[in-house]
Amino acid sequence: MNKIAFTILRGILWFLALMPFWLLYLLSDFLFVVIYYVVRYRRQVTIENLRNSFPEKTEYERQQIARKYYRNLADIVLEFIKIEHITRKTVDKRMIIKNPEILTQLYQSGKSIFITIGHCGNWEWLGKKIALSTKHNAYAVIKPIHDPLFNNYMTQLRVRFHSPNLIDYKKTFRVLSRVNDTLNAVVIASDQTPTRGESNFWATFLHQETAFFLGVEKISKALDYAVLFFDIQRIKRGYYEITIHTISLEPKETAVEEITREYIALLENAIRQNPDNWLWSHRRWKHKKSIDFS
Secondary structure, rough: OOOOHHHHHHHHHHHHHOOOOHHHHHHHHHHHHHHHHHHHOOOHHHHHHHHOOOOOOOOOHHHHHHHHHHHHHHHHHHHHHHHOOOOHHHHHHHHHEEOOHHHHHHHHHHOOEEEEEOOEOOOOHHHHHHHHOOEEEOOOOOOOOHHHHHHHHHHHOOOOOOOOOEHHHHHHHHHHHOOOOOOEEEEEEOOOOHHHHHHHOOEEEEOEEEEEHHHHHHHHHHHHEEEEEEEHHHHHHHEEEEEEEEEEOOHHHOOOHHHHHHHHHHHHHHHHHHHEEEOOOOOOOOOOOOOOOO
């Protein structure tokens, strides 16, 4: 996108972020109709993902999940835009951590943490909630967007309130090694698709052979970070509830792949509880596991 067009768009987004939530959600209802019925944004990808993940469900049930998912997606898009003018009080009110004492205990015991999540609920608000909920230095591992204008826009929203600090996923170990003398809380969405060259670990996830990164497991063992899983569930429109699950407090004592497999199990359980809560339009299974016949 050229700079003039983006400047116009940027002004529109700034204005949308000023809207009260009730008006924002009216706009979200319209956006849902556009992306689901008119543009049909990745409808085929979503339906295929649901069909392969839930073969036990009927086609009607999967269609209902898809509709709910696209309604949620429209909300998430506008809730992300809303970050530009959102207050700390609003984030604190709309994202509730059920058992925050785990974060306090880990800080008091001098332990840095990996906060693993999936693309469930509103993952973009989470970084701000973490900054409000722990004394740890907050970081978020991200994949930069190719378009520099959009990447700068998203970066500005993600670091609003001056937290979290963003880490390019390719530089995670290098950056965390440099700050290993401080107590850090690092948020990472570990359900992203590795490139074909990075797909060196496969597990059955939602009835499908699925590639996962091993980065969290390797770095947590190298730097002695505790590993948590944050289950983010939507309790009503614009409100989210987070349950913290402990994957490992002593990662160096875990077996090979134990941390990764526990993360996968927790993520799958969270998705099965509320299937419409996950990012189904993502091409999660675009790489297939190669079979060695030798």
